[in-house]
Amino acid sequence: MVKVFLTGASGLVGGEALHQIASQPSEHQMSCLVRDAEKGSIIKKAYPDVRIVEGDLDSIDIIRKEAKDADVVFHLASTNHLPSATAILEGISDKSRSTPGYWIQISGGTLVAGDEIAAGRYGEAPEKSYNDLTDTEEIRAVVKKNAGRAVDNLVIAQSPEKAHVALIAGPIIHGEGRGPVNRRSIQAPEITRLTLQRGKAPVIGKGLNVWSAVHIHDLGKLFALLLDAAVSKNNNVWNENGLYFPENERLSFGGIGRAIAAEAHKQKFTPSADVETITAEKANSPSGHAAVIWGTNANLTGSRAKEQLGWKPTGPTFMSGVSDLVRSEAKRLGISPAT
Numbered sequence: 001m002v003k004v005f006l007t008g009a010s011g012l013v014g015g016e017a018l019h020q021i022a023s024q025p026s027e028h029q030m031s032c033l034v035r036d037a038e039k040g041s042i043i044k045k046a047y048p049d050v051r052i053v054e055g056d057l058d059s060i061d062i063i064r065k066e067a068k069d070a071d072v073v074f075h076l077a078s079t080n081h082l083p084s085a086t087a088i089l090e091g092i093s094d095k096s097r098s099t100p101g102y103w104i105q106i107s108g109g110t111l112v113a114g115d116e117i118a119a120g121r122y123g124e125a126p127e128k129s130y131n132d133l134t135d136t137e138e139i140r141a142v143v144k145k146n147a148g149r150a151v152d153n154l155v156i157a158q159s160p161e162k163a164h165v166a167l168i169a170g171p172i173i174h175g176e177g178r179g180p181v182n183r184r185s186i187q188a189p190e191i192t193r194l195t196l197q198r199g200k201a202p203v204i205g206k207g208l209n210v211w212s213a214v215h216i217h218d219l220g221k222l223f224a225l226l227l228d229a230a231v232s233k234n235n236n237v238w239n240e241n242g243l244y245f246p247e248n249e250r251l252s253f254g255g256i257g258r259a260i261a262a263e264a265h266k267q268k269f270t271p272s273a274d275v276e277t278i279t280a281e282k283a284n285s286p287s288g289h290a291a292v293i294w295g296t297n298a299n300l301t302g303s304r305a306k307e308q309l310g311w312k313p314t315g316p317t318f319m320s321g322v323s324d325l326v327r328s329e330a331k332r333l334g335i336s337p338a339t
C-alpha cells in the first residue's frame, strides 16, 4: 500500500490531484493536510478513505512526520512556503527510511519572470521561450539567480540520493476542477470577474505578453502519472529530469482580455466588448498580484512530460471554455444579463 501525503486538497490544484489519485485503480493510503475543519469534513465525505490531518503550513512538526511516513508527497498548497517545503524534505530524507521519498512540488510560470518583474516590464511581448526538456540548464540558472524563488531553489538543489523531486510549473490553469471544495482557478476567472463588475476587460499595457496554458484535468493527469512513476520506482523522471512545464497552448493576455470582453458582451452582461488598458500598478489593487500573473511572460514549452511519462493533454482549449467561464463567474457574483 503506497502512502501519499497531499497539501492543498481543498484547492483547485490539490483537489484535482486528490480526485485523480483517488480514482486510480491501485491502492493508496492518503492523508491530506487541511486547516479548516469544515473543509476537512467535506473532503472526508467525498473521500471516506482519506485521513484528514488537521494543521496549516506552519504546522512543521506535523508536516515533517507525515512526510516521513509517506512514500510520496504532493505539496500543492503553495509555491513559496519555505518552512513547509523544508519540513517535507526533512521527512522524505529522514535517516530512518530505507529509501528517500518522492516530493512533487507545485510552482508557477513566474519562475522564469524574475528579470521582467525586477525591471517592471509588463504587457510586453516575450523575449524568450523555454523548453523544459531542451533548456533545462538555462531554466535552472534563471531560477538560481532569483533568491526569491526559495522553494523552487530548494527543490532543484536536491540529489536523488537524498530525495526524489519533481517541480511542476503551472502555467495558466483553466477549466473547472473536480476537487471537493474550490474548483475555480485564478488568472482568467479574476479577469472575468473584473470585466463583469467594471464593464470592460482589464489588459495590462499592450497585452502582448504570453503565457502557456493547461486544462486542470490534464494537469491532474500529470500528477497521476508521476505517482505511477513513484510507485513503479521509475527513478529516471525526477531531480535533473524532474522539471516540468505542462502546457498545450500559448495565449497573449491581450487576446484573453478581448475574448472575455466579447463573450461578456455577447451574453449581455456588459454594454460593450471593450477592453480597458491599465497599468501594472492599477491592476494590483482590484486583484492581488495581478501585474505579475497577468503582465509577465511565461512562454513555456512542455516536452518533458510527453517524452518521459507519455502525458497526452486532451482537455478543451482555453478559448473553448470562455463562454462557460463568463457564465459561471456571473452566476457566482449574482450578476444577471441585461434584458
Ligand SMILES: NC(=O)c1ccc[n+]([C@@H]2O[C@H](COP(=O)([O-])OP(=O)(O)OC[C@H]3O[C@@H](n4cnc5c(N)ncnc54)[C@H](OP(=O)(O)O)[C@@H]3O)[C@@H](O)[C@H]2O)c1
Binding pocket: 007, 008, 009, 010, 011, 012, 013, 014, 033, 034, 035, 036, 039, 055, 056, 057, 058, 076, 077, 078, 079, 080, 106, 107, 108, 109, 169, 170, 171, 172, 173, 174, 181, 182, 184, 185, 186, 187
Ligand atoms: N491556479 C493556477 O492557475 C495556478 C498556476 C500555477 C501555480 N499555482 C499555485 O499553486 C498553488 C495552489 O493553487 P490553487 O489554484 O490550487 O489555489 P487554491 O485553490 O486557492 O488552493 C490553495 C490550497 O492550499 C491551501 N492552503 C493555502 N495556504 C495554506 C496554509 N497556510 N495552510 C494550509 N493550507 C493552505 C488552501 O486551503 P484553504 O482551502 O483552507 O484556503 C487550499 O487547499 C498556489 O500557490 C498557486 O499560486 C496556481
